[in-house]
Amino acid sequence: MPDVRLGFFVVPPAPQMSSLYDHSCTLCPLHERAKTVCVEASGQSTRLRTMIVGEAPGRNEDELGVPFIGRAGRLLDRALHMAFYPDSKFVLGRARRELFVTNAVKCRPQNNDNPDEMEIDACVSAYLTREIEAVNPTALLALGNVAAQALLGETGVSRLREEWHRLDSDAERYVLVTYHPAYVLYRGGTSGEAWPAFLADVLKFAQEVLHGSRGQDQTAL
Ligand code: SF4
Numbered sequence: 001m002p003d004v005r006l007g008f009f010v011v012p013p014a015p016q017m018s019s020l021y022d023h024s025c026t027l028c029p030l031h032e033r034a035k036t037v038c039v040e041a042s043g044q045s046t047r048l049r050t051m052i053v054g055e056a057p058g059r060n061e062d063e064l065g066v067p068f069i070g071r072a073g074r075l076l077d078r079a080l081h082m083a084f085y086p087d088s089k090f091v092l093g094r095a096r097r098e099l100f101v102t103n104a105v106k107c108r109p110q111n112n113d114n115p116d117e118m119e120i121d122a123c124v125s126a127y128l129t130r131e132i133e134a135v136n137p138t139a140l141l142a143l144g145n146v147a148a149q150a151l152l153g154e155t156g157v158s159r160l161r162e163e164w165h166r167l168d169s170d171a172e173r174y175v176l177v178t179y180h181p182a183y184v185l186y187r188g189g190t191s192g193e194a195w196p197a198f199l200a201d202v203l204k205f206a207q208e209v210l211h212g213s214r215g216q217d218q219t220a221l
Contacts, residue, residue: 028122030107036065041102051137054103055146062108072181083206104150144180
């Protein structure tokens with residue numbers, strides 16, 4: 001996957017991860033109408049042991065083959081920048097270069113419908129599980145119900161976001177669930193009612209990644 005330029009910055013593919021993805025994948029029906037079959041992750045898998053997991057590609061992501069671009073992606077970039085690089089005014093794309101960003105389901109569902117359980121299971125088994133093994137994250141941020149379903153087998157963002165969840169018993173991996181940025185946009189973006197809670201969750205996630213603060217502040221807005 002080539003670098004993709006978004007405004008002033010470039011979203012790079014995840015280095016040395018391309019062999020994980022099969023652009024001829026036919027494991028579920030979603031490949032049939034996708035422009036990009038199996039959208040690859042972006043960012044790095046090495047510097048920070050972390051993963052940000054969205055739901056599935058939207059129209060822009062399907063066309064360009066990169067996760068989280070378009071308005072929802074810019075909102076996510078803004079929150080990540082404020083959480084990880086609060087003192088940096090000039091490198092808005094830095095978070096996207098340094099953080100591993102992917103989707104639970106790699107092909108776009110038509111009309112942006114939610115993927116069904118079979119589609120989620122197929123894609124998680126084939127790709128997300130292998131991404132987790134390769135990145136070996138200690139902290140994962142699940143954006144929205146599809147990501148929560150894929151990682152934890154549960155939905156209900158408002159309830160799940162109240163605490164960290166252990167991903168599996170064999171490794172020290174913890175998941176924080178928050179709203180999908182498309183939902184935050186739908187509720188008015190940065191001036192809407194969902195933004196403070198979303199930003200607080202991303203800040204909490206960054207604190208864990210940067211300082212290992214999980215458990216010190218379990219309070220959700
Ligand atoms: S959604 Fe995932 S499992 Fe289904 S065809 Fe695309 S890459 Fe394969």
